[in-house]
Amino acid sequence: MEEDRQHFMNDDELYHRLRASKPNLPFPAGFQREIWDRIAASEVQNPIARIFSRWPDMIGLIARPIPAVCLAFAMGIAGGLFAVAKGQKDINQLAEARYVKSVSPFEAAKFLSR
Amino acid sequence: MTSRGFIVLLLSLLLGVAAFSLVRWRQHWVEHHNGAADGYAEHEADGHHADLDWLESELAVTEAQMGKIRALHVAYHPVCEELARRLETSHIKLDKLTATAMGISPALELALKEHSEVHLECQLAMLKHFYETAGYLSPAQAQQYLRKMLPLVFQHGDLSSENVDSHSH
Numbered sequence: 001m002e003e004d005r006q007h008f009m010n011d012d013e014l015y016h017r018l019r020a021s022k023p024n025l026p027f028p029a030g031f032q033r034e035i036w037d038r039i040a041a042s043e044v045q046n047p048i049a050r051i052f053s054r055w056p057d058m059i060g061l062i063a064r065p066i067p068a069v070c071l072a073f074a075m076g077i078a079g080g081l082f083a084v085a086k087g088q089k090d091i092n093q094l095a096e097a098r099y100v101k102s103v104s105p106f107e108a109a110k111f112l113s114r
Numbered sequence: 115m116t117s118r119g120f121i122v123l124l125l126s127l128l129l130g131v132a133a134f135s136l137v138r139w140r141q142h143w144v145e146h147h148n149g150a151a152d153g154y155a156e157h158e159a160d161g162h163h164a165d166l167d168w169l170e171s172e173l174a175v176t177e178a179q180m181g182k183i184r185a186l187h188v189a190y191h192p193v194c195e196e197l198a199r200r201l202e203t204s205h206i207k208l209d210k211l212t213a214t215a216m217g218i219s220p221a222l223e224l225a226l227k228e229h230s231e232v233h234l235e236c237q238l239a240m241l242k243h244f245y246e247t248a249g250y251l252s253p254a255q256a257q258q259y260l261r262k263m264l265p266l267v268f269q270h271g272d273l274s275s276e277n278v279d280s281h282s283h
Contacts, residue, residue, distance in 0.1 A: 059119030068122040075126040079133035087141040094145070095168035096262075102165035102191065103243060104266045105236040108198035109205065 163187060172262075173255045182250045190243045197236045204229040240267045 062071050101107045163184060169175050175183065208229055211222045244263045248256035 059123070061119070062122050062126075063119035068126075071122065072126040072129050075130035076133040079130035080137050083134040083137035083141070087138065090141070090145075092168070092171060095171060099165050099168040100266060102187070103194060103263070104240060105194050105197035105201055106266070106269060108194060109201040112198055112202045 169259075173251065173259060175251070175255070179250050183247055186243065186246055186250070190239075193239055194243075197232065197239060200232045201229075201236060204232050237267050 062068055101111065166180065166184060166187060169183065170180065204225070207225050208222075211219070211225050215222055240263075244260060244267070248260050251259055
């Protein structure tokens with residue numbers, strides 16, 4: 001018994017036996033399908049992977065005339081609106097600065113010295 | 115198809131940037147031609163005071179409130195101008211004295227006292243004006259107004275001189 005164990009503990013022999021063995025076990029039904037399902041599920045769960053997987057489709061979509069015009073129009077409008085919002089903020093700050101200058105002698109004195 | 119999509123995306127982004135730049139340029143042009151915030155105060159012929167626009171927009175002041183505040187503002191304006199001139203004169207005097215002195219001379223001490231007096235007068239005048247103005251506002255408006263204005267009296271807070279300076283040119 002002890003000899004047998006030592007015999008199987010011999011790595012070289014074990015290696016050769018494993019190489020020589022030809023297991024003929026069939027894969028369970030649907031084995032490959034399950035693997036692909038798992039890969040697909042992991043991609044669906046990852047939002048970044050999902051976006052990147054659809055990126056070529058999205059780029060292809062905007063290459064068409066109508067979506068291209070819509071996108072350009074939307075970007076133009078967005079740029080304009082962003083500028084208007086920023087301008088409104090500037091106007092408010094300007095109005096505030098003007099009021100402060102009109103009621104604070106400290107601020108008014110700085111403008112007199114220029 | 116993909117490369118054409120990228121070109122469309124790039125052109126759309128450029129269009130957005132161009133629209134932003136065009137609107138900003140137009141805003142600056144209008145601002146420049148209106149001479150915004152240049153000059154000490156703007157009192158227009160039709161009775162509109164550009165100085166008070168901020169109160170209207172920030173505090174949603176009613177026309178009735180604005181009438182009273184406008185009268186206060188008109189009365190306070192010469193006082194503020196005079197104090198600003200005295201303050202500036204005091205600053206010039208102190209600059210001259212400190213530039214040549216190697217110690218505290220009696221003249222410098224006197225100039226410092228005069229400066230402190232003007233400074234105190236400015237603070238008192240401002241406080242009086244702010245409280246009088248707040249008196250014509252609702253409690254919520256007054257609280258908001260004083261929260262913004264009181265730091266000016268003591269030369270601290272978020273309404274710094276940089277804020278004023280950065281919008282005057």
